[in-house]
Amino acid sequence: MTKEQDSFELYGSDDDIFTQLDQDAIFTLDPTHGSDRTSNPMDRIPKAFRTVFNFKTFNEIQAIAFDRLFTKDQSIVISAPTGTGKSALLELAMVRCFMTSSLSVRMVYMAPTKALCAQKAEAWNLKFKPLGYLCNVTTPEVWAGLTRCWKEHADLAQSVKLFMVLRQSRGADLEVCVSRIQNMNPLVRFVAVSAIIPNMDDVCQWLNATPLTFSEDYRSIKVQSIVCGVEKKHYFSMASFDKYLDSKLFQIIQQHSDGKPVIVFCPTRASVESACATLESKLAKRRVSDFQVNHPQLKKCLSHGIGFHHAGLDANDRRLVETLFRNQTIRIVATTPTLATGFNLPAFLVIIKSTVSYQEGFLEEACDVDVLQMIGRAGRPGLEAAGRAVILTTDDKQKHYKDLVTCNSVVESSLHHCLSDHFLSEIRNECICDEGTFIKWFKSSFLYLRLKKNPTHYLLLNNRLGSTSLEASLHQLFTKETKRFTKYGLVKKEPRLTISDLGIVMDTYGIKLDTMIHILNALPMQSMSAVLNLVSQGEEFKMAHAIRIGQKKLLTTMANHIDLKFPNGGKLNVTADKIAVTIQCLVGKVNIFEHGKNATTTGLLAEGFAILKIARRINRCKRD
Structure with missing residues (x-):
């Protein structure tokens, strides 16, 4: 821990990357089990650190876990339902680390998405900055990049004392980060928190940690989760899938909301506004009031008791939507999943409209922890004893989400x-x-x-x-x-x-082997066209940035644009063609929005920035 004014570092930019058991038996605690109960232990925390916790009394889960987190340095994996105060468990481990360590010791918190990392960095900066302490907040992908050459920075590896993990992370990078720190610093303490998973023993054995599992009975608000899988015959692309789900929203709200507040989580801003437009047409006869807002579609929706909330609105419009929803002037709000962590307005019914979301500029299946965060918005503490969540997904993903909400989702490796x-x-x-x-x-x-x-x-x-x-x-x-x-x-x-x-x-x-082989086998290049062709062939693009059905018409138009410097005959058959066209449009004279701004052009622009980052890495590797 380093005493500095800027106490919490959020690792997340590409420039950061390119500059590093004993197995115990699992036991499940339920509310009828009282052997681990203690009186509330807040008074055992030094006064200087009590301000970290924005409450005066620990809940049951926090009180039971207190001794293991605050009085011991043993690694631990805690599995508990969403919405049961797991963040405070991490903060207990942090406070112990602050109290027992020298100023040179570091802590690392790892979460699966940048949105979650940003939220934690902001919250912990407010709590711990007055105390002057440092924690590295990062995603597995970024930390894996930062630690590629840790042997050259052994002192940094040895300075990490506490490694905190929010489970349900995607991909192999989390596994690599954990194994790497275990090999370089065997004394590090792991504190991992997750939703309930059936193979906790595997995770504990891997981390050489003790398990602590809490049953669903500890959730203060019982949430009924319904997973609906849509058959392929109802759509032919993700755009038509989104429209099909829009057509079902009103029926779902009528059936499951009981006339109470509803939040609809949508994968993109365009999807948010599309959902509201569809609902507004169903509620056209209902009039609430006229409100002074800057966004014209929002103004129309609000007058019919519907609002939407995303980063594209100005701050005043967002605050107004929050206020109107909080006092129930409007009953339905649609928002994006990236705001699930910061949009602290619970509702009785949560609808997850599609389980795909934009990650680094392209659509992919949502992270499990994001889905659980969204479900966690169902139910209103102090007002309801229960809540409901409806998850709308494709039929091939229905079993996965049923297993997730019933705590039967086994954690598997992705390293292979x-x-x-x-x-x-x-x-x-x-x-x-x-x-x-x-x-x-x-x-x-x-x-x-x-x-x-x-x-x-x-x-x-x-x-x-x-x-x-x-x-x-x-x-x-x-x-x-x-x-x-x-x-x-x-x-x-x-x-x-x-x-x-x-x-x-x-x-x-961070170049893939097949891409490196292609670079090594390439002839010396003098022309920009040859460099573009080499970069576009990168293995890094083939899975994540393949041509999608909804993009082909736009990409074909761009591939035949008169201002495209290297048109390649207007071909658009493979991923490399898409990459070459997209790069030229972003760095050249072709305007992606030339034929209008819509979900496809906006999505391609966002994906294009991710493509440019990868292209920059490949080009730098070729140059060096």
Whole structure:
């Protein structure tokens, strides 16, 4: 912890990246179990730190967990329902760290989305800045990038004493970050909080932590969750899917709201306004009042008792919507999921209109923790004993969300999808230097635990290896990865594995192996057209930025634009064509909004900025 005026650091920009058990039996506490109950322990906290907690009395969960968090340094995984005060549990661990550590010690808080990180950074800055302490608030993706070369900053790794994790993080980066800090600093304390999951024992074994699980009975407001899967026959694209869901909103509200306040979470600003326009047409005969607002569609909706709330509104309009909803002048509000953490206005009914959302400029399935945050808005403390949530998703995702809301969603690893991406980083950190250290590193991963218990889930990895024995599979995996990296001069093999200068460049910019091979095999380039073609072929684009049905017409128009410097015959057949066209439009003379501003053009512009960030990395790697 460093005593500084700017006490909480939010890691999140790309420039930050390119500058690093004993297994205990699980037990579940329910409200009838009183052996762990204590009197409220707030008076045991030094007065200087009591201001951290914006209440005078800990709730039942917080009181039960108090001793484990505040009087001990053992790692712990706490599983509890949404809306039960888990943030205060993290703050108890932080206060202990502040009280027992030297000023050079650091803490890290990791959450799956930038929105959650920004919220925590702001809240904790207000609470802890007067005390002068520092915490690094980050997403797994950013921290994985920052710690690629931790061997070169060993002192920083050793200074981390408390590592806090909000579970339900997406992808393999969380696994990599945890395994990396475990290998470099075995004394670090992990405090992980999550919704209820059935395989808590695996998470605890991985973190060498003790479990503490609270049942749904601890939720002060009981929430009935309904998951509706829409069959493919009702839509042909995500745009038509969104319109189809709009057509069902009024019926859902009539059926499930009981005449009480409703929040509708929508994936984009355009989707928010589309939902309100559809509802407004159903309520056209209802008149509330006229309000002075700047947004013309909002003014029309408010007059019929409907509001919307997103970052595109000015601050005065947003405050008015909040006030009108709070005093029930309007009964329905639509908003985006990025505001689920900051839009502190609970309702009786929450509708999640589609489980996709924009992440880094493109649509993808929502993070589980975001969905749980939205569900957590259902029910009004002090006014209701219950709430309802309706989740609208595609039929292929219906089972996943049913498992999530019924606490049957088993946590699996994602590391098998990108082992090669992280193999080189661990060689650079000297965590892997031969087959023995590779096997040790692999066995420290969450993937290894789940591979033993649920091998059929990891068919991709099994198919690559083709061996029936897990130990033999690890030998094959090490041999294959080593051959691939040594073949292209990215790793030196004798007498032990070390990273080459080329490998350092690849790792620094987070380049995928297939992209690096393409760069190494390319001829010396003099023309801008050749560089654009090379960058557009990057493996990094193929999954996340493929051509979508709703974009093809717009992209084809742009590909044939007279001002496009390298038109490539107007072709638009593969992802690389889309990338080349999008880059040229953003850095050239083609205006994406030339034929109008709508959800497709706005979405492509946002995605284009994410594409430019990746393109910059590939170009820098080629240059260096």
